[in-house]
Amino acid sequence: MVEQAQGVLADGTRVAALRVPGARALGVSVAVAGGFADDSAAGAGRAHLVEHLRHHHAVDASSQFIDAAVLSAGGLSNAQTYPFHTEYSFLVPADDRRSVLDWIGRARGRLEPWRATPADLAREIDLVRREVAERAARSPLAGFPWCTALSGIAGGDRPQDALSDLAGLDDVSLADLDGGRVDPRSAAIGIAGDVDPAAILADLDASPSVTAAPFHPLSSPTPREISLRRIGLGAPARSDIRLIDLTQPGVSRGLLMIATRILSATSGSAWRSGLFGELLGPDAALVLATQIGATDDGVFRLPTPLSGARAHHAAFEPARRGAARAIDEYLSGTGTASALVARDVLAGFDVVADRSAVADAVEHDVIDLCAHILQAPSGRVVWEPVVTRPGAEAAA
Structure with a gap:
């Protein structure tokens, strides 16, 4: 404990x-x-x-x-x-x-x-x-x-x-x-x-109560598509981004950690919660699906619905273990643990509660959360490589 x-x-x-x-x-x-x-x-x-x-x-x-x-x-x-x-x-x-x-x-x-x-x-x-x-x-x-x-x-x-x-x-x-x-x-x-x-x-004469609510960095998201161009990029890169309401029943940071691992295992994109990482800030409610490179026909594979009950079941337990291991690693060192609890108490999260939620997660509840994530409105940022002539980049 x-x-x-x-x-x-x-x-x-x-x-x-x-x-x-x-x-x-x-x-x-x-x-x-x-x-x-x-x-x-x-x-x-x-x-x-x-x-x-x-x-x-x-x-x-x-x-x-x-x-x-x-x-x-x-x-x-x-x-x-x-x-x-x-x-x-x-x-x-x-x-x-x-x-x-x-x-x-x-x-x-x-x-x-x-x-x-x-x-x-x-x-x-x-x-x-x-x-x-x-x-x-x-x-x-x-x-x-x-x-x-x-x-x-x-x-x-x-x-x-x-x-x-x-x-x-x-x-x-x-x-x-x-x-x-x-x-x-x-x-x-x-x-x-x-x-x-x-x-x-x-x-420290601290009061035992903290009333902070979960921190939502964007209370009114405005999904849109942005296209950027980048010199030196070898292939296109794309990230879809969604804001998930963590105050809803059956939704928590810990369960998001499991759900994004399942989505990564069963779709064509790499999924995660949080911009820098799932435990690295108050933006855990932001869920990203990222892909670098394109398919043979040059079209991105879009995030797809889960590929069947067998895939759901096969992905759940490895995802749950992976989420638990990620939390345990942060709690095992004083440097990572002090930073984690500081940003958690600032943003209204509780890593101990998240660890319990991961341990007690029910498969069908997490699969329902995966479906909820896929249905959420999403914005998109695409980076396109810039093709330059020899010497043009240096001149620029």
């Missing part, structure tokens, strides 16, 4: 703690609402920039840089911008409850104004640009379908290629970024280690 406790601090910050038996390191993660999908077209790239500034230039109550404190203690530190939230995580040695509470206190410094100069800002902008350039150089499909798929279901001026669009960094100043202060009510802290979750929350 997984031991977990969730609560809310006096300032509104949500908190979750999870025991990882035998763990030698403490994992602490801070999840903040807002990511690259929230950038406007004019501000594209600023969520990524804010992540860098908060990661490298946040200070604790003693005015020590948090990242430096982690590294000097022999720990590891990382940050990541996702579509709808941003995470700041570290792993450190922590031998007793006092040190655990000290590190949690340091992590809360991520929500306070950072200490950065214009020179720091210039360095971080340069680093963001280099990171994005390196990602694009590694693969012409960088960012597909994870962020571009949003273009197939979201209206407004959301960037179609949000990871590589950095227009908002051209003339940005520290004043434009509001100092980095975060409303505690839009943040959460996750703690994972060989700790007593209930005792940790008691030490």
Whole structure:
């Protein structure tokens, strides 16, 4: 049985703690609402920039840089911008409850104004640009379908290629970024280690109740078809995207994990929930069907209805085991577990409940969910390769 406790601090910050038996390191993660999908077209790239500034230039109550404190203690530190939230995580040695509470206190410094100069800002902008350039150089499909798929279901001026669009960094100043202060009510802290979750929350004077509802990143989806062209792409790539209402009876994140595995096994596309992954953010209600390449006649194989009762039955148990294994892997390490419970308590999910739902899943209920997914309205993003003459790409 997984031991977990969730609560809310006096300032509104949500908190979750999870025991990882035998763990030698403490994992602490801070999840903040807002990511690259929230950038406007004019501000594209600023969520990524804010992540860098908060990661490298946040200070604790003693005015020590948090990242430096982690590294000097022999720990590891990382940050990541996702579509709808941003995470700041570290792993450190922590031998007793006092040190655990000290590190949690340091992590809360991520929500306070950072200490950065214009020179720091210039360095971080340069680093963001280099990171994005390196990602694009590694693969012409960088960012597909994870962020571009949003273009197939979201209206407004959301960037179609949000990871590589950095227009908002051209003339940005520290004043434009509001100092980095975060409303505690839009943040959460996750703690994972060989700790007593209930005792940790008691030490933090956390209220035992959390009232967050499941987070729907797009309350009013607008399905549409978008066609993009990409130099260096060897074959067409397509992603269909659907929004599934997780508040409906018989629908949950855990059951979606099983259903998408069944769909992958019985149709012509690779299916998954979540833009970056099924447990990697509040966007678990977004379901993607992706295919790279085309059939012999040059036409994409569309996602097809399930191919019969025998296929349903054969796919169910491997899919259920795969979903259970995916959850267990996240819960087995303090780094992944702390990040998971932080984003879960922020978004209104509960990984322990999901694990139980997977274990207790009934085959016909999951097959019904598969049919529901296939019937949901979908948007589509297609990337077409650009054929260039020798030397034309370099000239461009």
